[in-house]
Amino acid sequence: MTTEKINTPVPADDERAGNFIRTFIDEDLESGHYKSVHTRFPPEPNGYLHIGHAKSICLNFGIGHDYKGLTNLRFDDTNPVKEDVEYVDSIQEDVRWLGFEWHDKPYYASDYFDKLYECAEELIKKGLAYVDDLTADEVREYRGTLTEPGKNSPWRDRSVEENLDLFRRMKAGEFPDGSKSLRAKIDMASPNINLRDPALYRIRKAHHHRTGDKWVIYPMYDYTHSISDAIENISHSLCTLEFEDHRPLYDWVLEALDWPVPRPRQIEFARLNLEYTLMSKRKLLQLVKENYVDGWDDPRLPTIAALRRRGFTPEAIRLFCDRIGVAKRDSWIEYYWLEKAVRDDLNPQVKRVMAVLKPLKVVVENWPEGETKEFSAPYFPDEPDKMPFRPLTFEREIYIEADDFLLDPPKKFYRLGPGREVLLRWGYYIHCHDVVKDENGEVTELRCTYSEEPRGFGAGQGGQPAVIHWVPAASSIKARVRVYDRLFKVPRPKGDLKKEMSADSLVECPEARLEPSLGGVKPGERFQFERLGYFIADEKLHTAETPTFNRIVSLRDKR
Ligand code: ATP
Ligand code: MG
Numbered sequence: 001m002t003t004e005k006i007n008t009p010v011p012a013d014d015e016r017a018g019n020f021i022r023t024f025i026d027e028d029l030e031s032g033h034y035k036s037v038h039t040r041f042p043p044e045p046n047g048y049l050h051i052g053h054a055k056s057i058c059l060n061f062g063i064g065h066d067y068k069g070l071t072n073l074r075f076d077d078t079n080p081v082k083e084d085v086e087y088v089d090s091i092q093e094d095v096r097w098l099g100f101e102w103h104d105k106p107y108y109a110s111d112y113f114d115k116l117y118e119c120a121e122e123l124i125k126k127g128l129a130y131v132d133d134l135t136a137d138e139v140r141e142y143r144g145t146l147t148e149p150g151k152n153s154p155w156r157d158r159s160v161e162e163n164l165d166l167f168r169r170m171k172a173g174e175f176p177d178g179s180k181s182l183r184a185k186i187d188m189a190s191p192n193i194n195l196r197d198p199a200l201y202r203i204r205k206a207h208h209h210r211t212g213d214k215w216v217i218y219p220m221y222d223y224t225h226s227i228s229d230a231i232e233n234i235s236h237s238l239c240t241l242e243f244e245d246h247r248p249l250y251d252w253v254l255e256a257l258d259w260p261v262p263r264p265r266q267i268e269f270a271r272l273n274l275e276y277t278l279m280s281k282r283k284l285l286q287l288v289k290e291n292y293v294d295g296w297d298d299p300r301l302p303t304i305a306a307l308r309r310r311g312f313t314p315e316a317i318r319l320f321c322d323r324i325g326v327a328k329r330d331s332w333i334e335y336y337w338l339e340k341a342v343r344d345d346l347n348p349q350v351k352r353v354m355a356v357l358k359p360l361k362v363v364v365e366n367w368p369e370g371e372t373k374e375f376s377a378p379y380f381p382d383e384p385d386k387m388p389f390r391p392l393t394f395e396r397e398i399y400i401e402a403d404d405f406l407l408d409p410p411k412k413f414y415r416l417g418p419g420r421e422v423l424l425r426w427g428y429y430i431h432c433h434d435v436v437k438d439e440n441g442e443v444t445e446l447r448c449t450y451s452e453e454p455r456g457f458g459a460g461q462g463g464q465p466a467v468i469h470w471v472p473a474a475s476s477i478k479a480r481v482r483v484y485d486r487l488f489k490v491p492r493p494k495g496d497l498k499k500e501m502s503a504d505s506l507v508e509c510p511e512a513r514l515e516p517s518l519g520g521v522k523p524g525e526r527f528q529f530e531r532l533g534y535f536i537a538d539e540k541l542h543t544a545e546t547p548t549f550n551r552i553v554s555l556r557d558k559r
Contacts, residue, residue: 311536
C-alpha cells in the first residue's frame with residue numbers, strides 16, 4: 001500500500017502558532033481599527049470537547065494571552081434538544097485542565113435571546129426579514145443549487161405589519177413546529193447559497209436547559225453567532241474553514257443592524273483531522289451511546305476527558321497544538337505527532353520502574369531457597385544524579401515477560417530461549433536450561449541458573465546477552481494493566497464503526513505484576529515501565545487492593 005505524503009507537523013512559517021491570523025490582527029491593531037484583542041471560544045454544549053477543540057482553545061486563548069487581550073468562553077446553546085448541563089460542566093473542566101482561564105464568567109448565547117429577538121424585530125421593521133410559510137422541503141426546493149439561482153418564496157413580500165404580527169405570534173406559540181420561519185431578505189439569486197434568504201428563527205417547542213419553557217422560537221447559528229460576538233465586543237472571531245462561505249452572512253447581519261463599529265472580524269482556519277480517530281461529535285456520541293466504548297472518558301477516545309484519563313498531560317496537548325500549527329487548508333495529522341508530544345513531555349519527568357504484563361515464572365535453581373537480596377536501582381538511569389534510588393528485591397522465583405521467551409527462537413530474537421542467556425535489568429545473568437510445560441504443551445515455567453558474569457550464551461553479537469525486565473515473584477504486586485491503542489484500524493475513518501474500528505484498541509492484562517516499590521502509588525501517578533511504555537495509575541479505578549494502570553503511550557511509534 002502506498003500512502004500519500006501526509007501533512008507533517010512542521011507548519012509553514014505563517015501557519016506556525018497561527019501566524020497568518022496574527023498578521024491580520026497586527027494589521028488591525030496598527031490601523032487602529034481595534035484598540036485591543038478579544039477572542040472567544042464558542043462550544044456548543046452538545047458533547048464533550050475533543051482534541052480538535054483543544055486546537056481551537058489553544059489558538060483562541062493563546063492569542064488572547066499573547067496580545068494581552070481577553071478570551072471569553074461562550075456556550076453556543078441555541079439548540080435546546082441536543083444540549084445538556086453535563087456538557088456545560090465538562091467543557092469548563094476541560095478548558096481549565098488545559099491550563100486556560102476565561103475572562104469574567106462563562107457566557108451563554110441563550111443570555112442574549114431577548115436581544116436577539118429585538119434585533120429580529122428591527123430587521124423586520126427595516127424590511128430585511130420576513131416570515132415564511134414554506135415547509136422545510138419547500139424551502140430546499142426554492143433554494144436552487146450551486147449552478148442555478150433560487151426563487152423567491154411567495155411569502156417574501158409580506159408587509160412589515162404582517163411580518164411583525166406573525167413573528168410575535170410565532171413567539172407566543174400560536175403555530176406548530178416547522179410551520180413558519182423567519183428569514184433574512186437578502187438575495188435568492190446570490191451565487192453564495194448562504195445568502196439566499198437564510199433562516200434566522202425557527203419554531204421549536206422544546207425545553208431549554210437554561211431558559212426553560214420561555215421560548216418556543218430559537219435563533220439560528222449564523223445569526224446568533226455574529227450578534228453574540230458583537231455583544232461581547234469580540235475583535236477577532238476565529239472559526240473553522242466551513243464557515244468561510246458564511247462570513248458574508250456574518251457581516252450582513254451586523255451591517256443590517258447598523259451595529260456600531262468596530263465590528264468583530266471573522267477569520268477562518270483549518271480544523272484538525274487526526275488519523276486513526278474521529279472528531280465528529282455525532283460519531284463520538286454514537287460510540288458512547290451504543291457502548292462501543294466505556295463512556296466519554298474511555299481512554300481510547302479523542303475527547304479531552306479521555307486523554308486526561310489516558311494519562312496525557314495538558315502540557316503535552318499544548319505542545320502538540322503548538323507543533324501542528326494552524327493551517328489555512330484542511331489536512332490530516334499523523335497520530336504519531338500526538339504520541340510524540342506525549343513522549344517528549346513525559347520523558348524527562350517520569351520515573352522508570354519495572355512491571356511484567358504477561359508473567360512467565362522463572363525459578364533460579366542455584367539461588368538458595370528462602371533467601372532474598374535487596375539492591376537499589378535508579379529511577380532515572382540516564383541521569384544518575386537526578387533522583388534517589390528505589391529498592392529492588394531478588395528472589396529464587398521471579399517473573400519475566402512471556403513475550404521475552406521463545407521455545408524455538410528465530411535468529412533475530414535476542415532474548416531468552418532454551419540454552420540461552422539474558423541479563424536481568426539491575427540484576428544477574430540467567431541461563432535457561434530447562435522448560436516446564438503443562439499438558440497442552442504450553443510453557444509454564446523456566447528453570448534457570450544465575451551468574452554475576454556473562455557466560456557467553458547470549459544471542460546478541462559475540463554472545464552478548466540482551467537485557468530484559470523482570471519482577472520478583474513473591475514480593476511483586478498483582479495489578480491489572482490496560483494497554484490502549486488506536487481506536488480505528490484505518491487511518492482516515494469515515495465513520496463505519498463496525499468495519500473500521502480496531503479489535504486491539506484495548507488489551508487487558510489482568511495478571512500483570514509490578515515491582516514492589518509501586519506499592520503506595522496514588523491514582524494519577526505516572527511511570528515508565530521499562531521497555532513497555534508510559535503508564536498511569538487510573539484516576540477512577542486504581543486502589544491499593546486492585547492496582548489499575550493504563551498505558552498512556554508506547555515507547556516507540558509504529559509509523
Ligand atoms: P458541531 O457539529 O456540533 O458544530 P463542532 O465540532 O463544530 O461540532 P463546536 O462546539 O461548535 O463543535 O466547536 C466549538 C469550536 O471549536 C468552534 O469554534 C469550532 O470551529 C472549533 N472546532 C471544532 N472542531 C474542531 C477541530 N477538529 N479542529 C479545530 N477546531 C475545531
Ligand atoms: Mg460548530
